[in-house]
Amino acid sequence: MDNHCHGIQQSQAFRDITSWRQAFTESADPRMPREHVATTSFYRRLVRRLAEFLDCEPDEESVFTARTKKDGRELAGELLRAANVEVLLLDMGFPPSEDVVTVPELGQIGGCRAQPMLRLETLMEDLLTENDSLEEVREVLAAVLDDVRDQGYVALKSIAAYRTGLDIQEWPREEAEESFHEYKRAVEAGSARLVHKPLLDTLLHVAFAQASRQEIPVQFHVGYGDADTDLLLGNPLYLRRVLQRPDYRGMPVVLLHECYPYTRQGGYLAAVYENAYLDLSYGIPLLGYNEMLSFTRAALGVAPSSKLMYSSDGIGVPELHWISALDGRCVFGQALGELVSYGELTLTEAEAVGESMLRENATRLYGL
Numbered sequence: 478m479d480n481h482c483h484g485i486q487q488s489q490a491f492r493d494i495t496s497w498r499q500a501f502t503e504s505a506d507p508r509m510p511r512e513h514v515a516t517t518s519f520y521r522r523l524v525r526r527l528a529e530f531l532d533c534e535p536d537e538e539s540v541f542t543a544r545t546k547k548d549g550r551e552l553a554g555e556l557l558r559a560a561n562v563e564v565l566l567l568d569m570g571f572p573p574s575e576d577v578v579t580v581p582e583l584g585q586i587g588g589c590r591a592q593p594m595l596r597l598e599t600l601m602e603d604l605l606t607e608n609d610s611l612e613e614v615r616e617v618l619a620a621v622l623d624d625v626r627d628q629g630y631v632a633l634k635s636i637a638a639y640r641t642g643l644d645i646q647e648w649p650r651e652e653a654e655e656s657f658h659e660y661k662r663a664v665e666a667g668s669a670r671l672v673h674k675p676l677l678d679t680l681l682h683v684a685f686a687q688a689s690r691q692e693i694p695v696q697f698h699v700g701y702g703d704a705d706t707d708l709l710l711g712n713p714l715y716l717r718r719v720l721q722r723p724d725y726r727g728m729p730v731v732l733l734h735e736c737y738p739y740t741r742q743g744g745y746l747a748a749v750y751e752n753a754y755l756d757l758s759y760g761i762p763l764l765g766y767n768e769m770l771s772f773t774r775a776a777l778g779v780a781p782s783s784k785l786m787y788s789s790d791g792i793g794v795p796e797l798h799w800i801s802a803l804d805g806r807c808v809f810g811q812a813l814g815e816l817v818s819y820g821e822l823t824l825t826e827a828e829a830v831g832e833s834m835l836r837e838n839a840t841r842l843y844g845l
């Protein structure tokens with residue numbers, strides 16, 4: 478069960494190696510794929526693994542050539558099937574839905590189930606453009622989120638960490654109103670991007686109330702992302718105010734991407750707050766094997782294993798969904814093997830923990 482990933486671009490054709498490398502960095506600077514991406518541990522490992530898969534020489538040029546010879550859908554199908562994933566939970570908020578294969582198509586290509594999540598900030602931006610007062614937006618948002626599962630979504634997703642940070646606060650009505658009007662002025666000036674903190678925070682609380690009532694999980698982007706995110710404000714400890722609210726206890730909070738590099742902080746939250754869960758993703762962040770092992774050890778060392786769930790955060794190209802599934806299993810095996818050697822788990826228990834992190838915990842949490 479891949480509990481968090483994104484769509485795959487309809488076109489898998491890349492004009493050259495540099496543009497393919499762009500899929501394996503969170504940097505927007507064009508010099509990064511030209512000069513640095515190929516030197517990361519992640520990329521070197523990817524090239525070697527792909528060479529085995531594509532049955533070619535283990536160098537970048539040969540791998541890129543072998544990849545390019547394949548039809549994009551065929552390549553995606555082969556990689557997704559080899560990943561042996563039963564369910565993909567998809568954040569379709571990015572890349573734009575017109576660029577990626579649709580949810581049912583992706584399931585068909587990959588021979589798996591694919592289910593969408595609803596990205597809150599995108600929905601809010603739509604509603605803010607369509608409505609004339611903050612009160613209206615609050616009402617319509619609550620109505621749209623009245624029955625999330627009935628609309629076919631398994632979870633909500635927030636990218637507040639990318640916009641105004643995770644210190645989600647409660648704002649006096651006047652400040653939220655003022656923020657709403659600032660947003661409207663920004664829309665008139667050509668930008669519908671919701672980066673207005675009192676407004677975003679206020680609307681998030683509307684969503685949290687609905688999520689709590691329906692006991693629907695909310696995934697939060699936490700930690701590592703592109704340069705758009707302020708990593709200082711992406712520390713999961715900022716979520717304390719939300720996690721402390723007794724009326725939000727019904728809302729499972731999924732801290733994505735092992736909160737990298739704040740894995741210990743995320744693991745701590747999962748150990749202390751009953752409704753906090755820690756996602757462990759192995760495609761993105763783009764890390765070396767040792768670092769993946771290290772964050773997995775940290776997570777298993779502090780959080781209950783019933784709170785840990787596997788994902789890839791694969792996006793755009795199927796290579797990410799695929800290599801993550803291989804690496805995730807391998808790292809789980811090694812980290813759990815260590816716990817057996819320390820006498821913390823029996824072999825039978827370790828196998829059950831592996832299965833729970835790869836499948837059962839997510840199946841139960843998302844009600845699949």
Ligand SMILES: [Zn+2]
Binds near residue numbers: 482483
């Ligand atoms: Zn993601």
